Amino acid sequence: MSISSCATLLNKRQSVITFQTSENVDYVFKGDTLVHENTNTFARVYRNKKQPITLTFINKDYERQINIRPKKVGLYYLNVFSPYWLGFGVDELTRRKWTYPKNVFVNMEKGSYLPYFPMDTSxxxxxxxxxxxxxxxxxxxxxxxxxxxxxxxxxxxxxxxxxxxxxxxxxxxxxxxxxxxxxxxxxxxxxxxxxxxxxxxxxxxxxxxxxxxxxxxxxxxxxxxxxxxxxxxxxxxxxxxxxxxxxxxxxxxxxxxxxxxxxxxxxxxxxxxxxxxxxxxxxxxxxxxxxxxxxxxxxxxxxxxxxxxxxxxxxxxxxxx
Incomplete structure (x- = not known):
């Protein structure tokens, strides 16, 4: 515990991502696999990796490819308290420092996303x-x-x-x-x-x-x-x-x-x-x-x-x- 990373020990291997789109989509693909259809809110589980998740959102007006980038989990930065900062090395070897945002909002018109759900401007x-x-x-x-x-x-x-x-x-x-x-x-x-x-x-x-x-x-x-x-x-x-x-x-x-x-x-x-x-x-x-x-x-x-x-x-x- 004193030389390992809290991220390696405590960070989950998967992330549950809840997606929300600015308008209804007909289909959501990951590569050639159908992920979801006919909705603007859905959730999926993905294994945490260093690589982004690439999804394609399609409706009658747009076809948007979105790359959901991973981020370092907050537990990773606790390695500054490990002896000689060895926890950073442990995380690099196990690759358990990565996670994905819990909430993703996709703007179909702009073809971009936010790693959170935005506030209602009204x-x-x-x-x-x-x-x-x-x-x-x-x-x-x-x-x-x-x-x-x-x-x-x-x-x-x-x-x-x-x-x-x-x-x-x-x-x-x-x-x-x-x-x-x-x-x-x-x-x-x-x-x-x-x-x-x-x-x-x-x-x-x-x-x-x-x-x-x-x-x-x-x-x-x-x-x-x-x-x-x-x-x-x-x-x-x-x-x-x-x-x-x-x-x-x-x-x-x-x-x-x-x-x-x-x-x-x-x-x-x-x-x-x-x-x-x-x-x-x-x-x-x-x-x-x-x-x-x-x-x-x-x-x-x-x-x-x-x-x-x-x-x-x-x-x-x-x-x-």
Whole structure:
């Protein structure tokens, strides 16, 4: 088990492929063998191989030859955890790394296929508007708030979204008596629309303006390596934050019904930070609370004008209409 591949041990020798065609076909041939007739949906079992499956679809208007290409099973990539990557060699010897797509959609007019069933375009074109709520936005101690979004479909492949969040206070030194808002503009590019899911890439531009209070640790500006203990105080200060973020995102929209869906996304981008203190204690400087490598209260509240990385990870509940 430690030197063999999970694909060799667990991948099935056959694939069950369900075919769907854009219109009814009279006959489906594999070579000179009749596979199916008079339908637009059928399933067949094929032995997994490196070679594509060649089928001919025939109706009164078209005769299309389609080559269903194999792909490497996901288990194959677990070989990176095998000693010296020997699992890759085992898979090459056994040839058990191949599989075929479970669903195949054949477009008779174009003579092409998709390795999945596409979404009904009427679900998008007939319901181009969408309202969203971010259920986790009120939680957490850094930027809690109420976030609403509106999205408008720009055809099948594109959509534009605007998001507004009103901040609310939280019992932390990152959102104590917090006020302010964030405003985001996102442009989505969909690259795959399956039966119930849509996959997209997007660019999100966000502006954040927040005021809050924090109890921070200040000290005299001197060399702390000296033996003398510095004078240190805790002080309640007013903090103003202005952020501008640009984040590329990868997202998946999953339709629970024809109108209700979940939109989850992940992205890493760049943020410009402008943090200022309105009532800093005179003659003292801000120091980290705990002398650790990562102090979120110190890093987030320290006065600065700088660039930093920005992480987006969240989901929305949406309603289309």
């Amino acid at each position: 679900m998008i074109l007939n319901k181009p508007n969408r309202l969203s709520l971010t259920p986790l936005a009120p939680l957490g101690n850094q930027h809690p708030g109420i976030e609403l979004s509106y999205q408008r479909a720009l055809g099948i492949k594109y959509a534009a979204l605007i998001a507004y969040q009103q901040f609310i206070p939280a019992q932390s030194d990152l959102a104590k008596n917090a006020t302010g808002f964030s405003l985001g503009l996102e442009l989505k590019r969909y690259y795959r629309n399956t039966t119930n899911s849509r996959f997209y890439l997007s660019a999100n531009l966000e502006y954040l303006h927040k005021n809050h209070e924090a109890v921070l640790h200040y000290s005299e500006p001197q060399d702390f390596i000296q033996k003398e203990e510095p004078v240190a105080i805790w002080s309640l200060v007013d903090i103003e934050k202005r952020f501008i973020s640009m984040v590329p995102r990868f997202g998946i929209e999953y339709y629970l019904t024809k109108r209700l869906l979940v939109d989850g996304y992940f992205g890493v981008g760049l943020r410009y930070r402008n943090v200022s203190h309105k009532n800093t204690p005179h003659g003292l400087v801000l120091i980290a609370t705990y002398w650790e490598w990562f102090d979120i209260e110190y890093d987030s509240n320290r006065p600065t004008q700088s660039f930093s990385a920005n992480l987006d990870l969240n989901f929305k509940i949406a309603y289309s209409f």
